[in-house]
Amino acid sequence: MTPQSGTITSGLTFDGGPHVYELDGREVANVTSLIERYGMIDKRFFTEEARERGSAVHLAIHLHLLDDLVYESLDPRVQPFFDAYLQFERDRGAHRDDVLGSELKLGTYALGGVAGTLDRLEISRLMDYKTGQPKWADYIQLFAYRWLLRATVGQHCLSSDEVEGLELTRIWLRGDGTYRLHALDRVEREKYAQAANCWAAILALHGNSWRI
Numbered sequence: 001m002t003p004q005s006g007t008i009t010s011g012l013t014f015d016g017g018p019h020v021y022e023l024d025g026r027e028v029a030n031v032t033s034l035i036e037r038y039g040m041i042d043k044r045f046f047t048e049e050a051r052e053r054g055s056a057v058h059l060a061i062h063l064h065l066l067d068d069l070v071y072e073s074l075d076p077r078v079q080p081f082f083d084a085y086l087q088f089e090r091d092r093g094a095h096r097d098d099v100l101g102s103e104l105k106l107g108t109y110a111l112g113g114v115a116g117t118l119d120r121l122e123i124s125r126l127m128d129y130k131t132g133q134p135k136w137a138d139y140i141q142l143f144a145y146r147w148l149l150r151a152t153v154g155q156h157c158l159s160s161d162e163v164e165g166l167e168l169t170r171i172w173l174r175g176d177g178t179y180r181l182h183a184l185d186r187v188e189r190e191k192y193a194q195a196a197n198c199w200a201a202i203l204a205l206h207g208n209s210w211r212i
Contacts, residue, residue, distance in 0.1 A: 028113025
């Protein structure tokens with residue numbers, strides 16, 4: 001089965017240059033910018049090289065899942081991170097048939113409009129790929145994407161109950177060809193609650209600023 005991909009929400013467009021989402025012709029906030037706006041992402045140490053590398057790794061995995069990747073074309077700078085992903089597939093017995101959606105773009109009119117792109121959606125897991133050092137904001141981002149899935153039930157293939165039951169997982173793909181997988185488990189009640197509360201606070205602040 002080929003994963004669902006691309007823009008799911010009708011009327012949603014994305015311009016990758018300035019990283020701008022528009023819903024029916026009107027610019028809307030995106031998940032990453034909201035988390036950054038309210039102080040949860042420190043971009044002082046980000047580099048353009050790292051951003052481009054991350055985008056290239058995401059694209060390589062996406063094309064791989066669609067069975068459309070020309071493996072010989074991979075940039076040597078991307079190869080070790082992609083190798084780390086392939087190691088994850090081998091270790092976990094993962095298969096593209098397990099993936100319901102890859103690089104899914106979703107948007108909602110809620111709170112004046114919010115949009116974002118989900119890296120990977122499975123029937124029981126929402127996964128985000130990272131090629132840089134793990135950050136606390138990664139977990140907030142996962143809660144944000146689940147909220148976006150909840151707000152767009154009917155546009156994708158999951159029910160409300162299935163969305164609520166998703167395991168939130170970050171996979172850190174490293175330049176030495178290894179990876180680290182971490183699920184934000186409900187057993188870690190304090191960390192889980194903190195991430196959930198941070199996203200709820202961001203939504204509240206964004207909702208109030210939109211109304212003003």
